Amino acid sequence: MKKLQVSKECIACGSCFAMTELIVEAEDGKAIPNVKVGIDESKWKQVEELIRICPVNAISVVDGGRTNKISTAGVEEIKKKAIQELKDWKEVEPPKKExxxxxxxxxxxxxxxxxxxxxxxxxxxxxxxxxxxxxxxxxxxxxxxxxxxxxxxxxxxxxxxxxFTTECEESYYTELNKKVEHFLEEIATEIKIISNGTVKLPSDFTKFDAYPDSNSxxxxxxxxxxxxxxxxxxxxxxxxxxxxxxxxxxxxxxxxxxxxxxxxxxxxxxxxxxxxxxxxxxxxxxxxxxxxxxxxxxxxxDIDERALIPLTNLIREYNQKFDELRKEKIEILKNL
Known part of the structure; x- marks a missing residue:
């Protein structure tokens, strides 16, 4: 499976992500591959044009993804690796006093x-x-x-x-959830490309909303x-x-x-x-x-010392919710 790669030479000129959905703008203004969109046969002309217009030759195509197989065998390999990666995903540690x-x-x-x-x-x-x-x-x-x-x-x-803030961009948990969502989007894109769109994941598969329980x-x-x-x-x-x-x-x-x-x-x-x-x-x-x-x-x-216990409790709540959602995603992949 092929994927785009943007090197550190990128100068954030904006030419690439202005012309295609294969590239998106990162927070620092530079270009990064869009994990929601993979490279299939219909995208090769766009890829060639992207590589051509980059003024610093920062865009290239590399071997990537979790399989080199195609069709059902490829999907099974992606599923197996994705499930293991989810299982290995470490829970969050409470912050240290420092x-x-x-x-x-x-x-x-x-x-x-x-x-x-x-x-x-x-x-x-x-x-x-x-x-x-x-x-x-x-x-x-x-x-x-x-x-x-x-x-x-x-x-x-x-x-x-x-x-202590949830469900907004400033939230610590939103930042963690975005990393999981990025991973899930990669998996969804790879499965879509390898299966040629025949294997369907639920529309909310890439959504990951783990937060300390607002009610409890x-x-x-x-x-x-x-x-x-x-x-x-x-x-x-x-x-x-x-x-x-x-x-x-x-x-x-x-x-x-x-x-x-x-x-x-x-x-x-x-x-x-x-x-x-x-x-x-x-x-x-x-x-x-x-x-x-x-x-x-x-x-x-001891304002900092006193914060550790409530923060530890909140992180524990987050990890519990994280584990619940992780099991749900694993179950979805198993049942594909």
Whole structure:
């Protein structure tokens, strides 16, 4: 059996898949053979034209498929090999912690600007210090829980969402299913060509929809409703933050400065008069320190470690469904 091959020299010019269904466009824009369409006698002129128009000679015809036999003997060989390949298809392993590891440096916390800095409007050191603390509380410290929620939601979207999402392109399971469907499409095409269209597979043979059970998967429902990796993990991070003495609002006062200056207010009988005024400065360091402590608190909740059990449960559900569908496909092939 002959099949098309596209080499790495392909420059994604689009000429080939624009003229025939034998070639399709891959995600990177390059050409790949269409496994749904095989090469039979009626396609040879198209094949020759494809090879001719490729500007970099990336398209060729090679021996392929699972048999060199024809008719019934060929179909039987394809069936036998396909069944064995399905049986050998490995189940999915749950992700390791390293794959979903929480890394503080991946998350940015916007650092607000503290208004009122360098405004020498306070009559005493204590009043300037208190104003600085109030401003720090207003723009940063009072928003600690919101910042934690932002980080956790970003982590969830980046590392966990694909496991808890089903039946969409972003789903981890959709990606796995596509690989199986590609294999089934190859089998269906080979059988069609070798049998000259006389052996019919069910129209849904190449469809493979293995997903964790949407009705029984309480873990997935809880995730979608934010009952896990929602408010619960935010509260845990906030408790971790509050439990540290160095995370009290007063602890951040050492990171900003309070400065004074003498303001000329006129002259009198005894000479020039000056008034000492105070301002708070260098609030940036205090703001950065709160941001770092927020990320630290999220990290110490073991957010990645806690994800492993629900993810393992979901992968187990997927594997159960995968095995059911695999047996169905094998049974269809056996009964051809």
């Amino acid at each position: 794959a979903i590891l929480f890394r503080m440096e991946e998350y940015d916390i916007p650092l607000p600007y503290a208004s009122g800095q360098y405004n020498y409007a306070y009559s005493t050191y204590e009043r300037a210090r208190r104003a600085a603390r109030d401003e720090l509380d207003r723009i940063m410290y009072s928003k600690v829980k919101v910042l934690m929620q932002k980080i956790i939601m970003e982590y969830k979207a980046k590392y966990l969402q694909k496991y 998967s309480s873990v997935r429902r809880m995730m979608e409703k934010h009952e896990i990796y929602g408010e619960d993990i935010v509260e845990r991070a906030k408790r971790e933050f509050d439990s540290n003495s160095y995370c009290k609002l007063s602890s951040y006062e050492s990171y900003f400065d309070v400065d004074s200056m003498e303001e000329y207010v006129g002259s009198g009988f005894f000479g020039d008069k000056y008034k000492e005024t105070w301002a708070y400065t260098n609030m940036e360091e205090a703001i950065k320190e709160i941001a770092n402590d927020v990320k630290d608190a999220v990290r110490y909740t």
